[in-house]
Amino acid sequence: MPPKGRAAPSKNRATVKRASKLAKENGLSADQEAEIRAAFALFAVHHPEHEDSKEGVLRKDDVRRCLISLNLAPDKSEIPSILATIDPLDTGFVEFVPFLSYAAIAMHTKEEADEEDQDEEYQTESNAEELSAAYRLFTHGGAGPITLAHLRRVAKELREDVPDEVLKDMILEANGGVKGRGRDIGGVTLEEFESIMKRAGLSFG
The missing domain is CATH 1.10.238.10 (EF-hand)
Structure with missing residues (x-):
């Protein structure tokens, strides 16, 4: 009697998301990276001076809106210092990598604040x-x-x-x-x- 063949792998098996190298460098999980990418894509535009940026770029006026969509709303008074960090040449546009790096810092800060609130409670x-x-x-x-x-x-x-x-x-x-x-x-x-x-x-x- 011929041996039974192995069952084919289920197509419904959930694929495990893996954090990219960029996400790992910034201490982000795959889900957090995906969340930032999705928010960035909502506001991103393509600009001829940033053709190498496959994700597009954010206009500086959209940076705060994008952060708000991530529940990381900064005060308006903080925006100049944020832009100086992620757009140091003052081009008026922000690429994905520096935006993700800042969003990661903001996420970690928020998580720490939430943990402190829970500890106090x-x-x-x-x-x-x-x-x-x-x-x-x-x-x-x-x-x-x-x-x-x-x-x-x-x-x-x-x-x-x-x-x-x-x-x-x-x-x-x-x-x-x-x-x-x-x-x-x-x-x-x-x-x-x-x-x-x-x-x-x-x-x-």
Whole structure:
């Protein structure tokens, strides 16, 4: 019985994009390079003095528009310095290679800024969680507010003999003297707890 032939490779197999040498030199992925090429092509024109530029060239007035299409919008005040970098001879036109190099720098800068924003957001969330955890130590896991009974329990657990008047003063100082109903002195909310921690020079995270 003759051996079975191997199945022909599937035509539907996805082709893997590979970054060009130019993209690698500028730290770009194949997708990023393709994105820049597509944006450049939208605004590119052919000019007789740049016949060797197969991608065409950008008019200097279109540089900012092209960057905006890449979500890399620079301030108008930055345009002169950008043009001085990518069109140093002041020809009024920008070729693809210098444009890609600048766009790559702008992309990397934006990515770093986004990562820093994410880190700050994570730190803020982490600090809030730590503050909430500290607050729940006083409320014995409850939602709050921190009451006189809570402080009595904490003092007892710490084996500290603290008079009620002192504990009441602590609550009134924290909540700004806002009392509850009747003889109730009220309690300390999470926001008030955070405020008094900051005044004491304590931070979370």
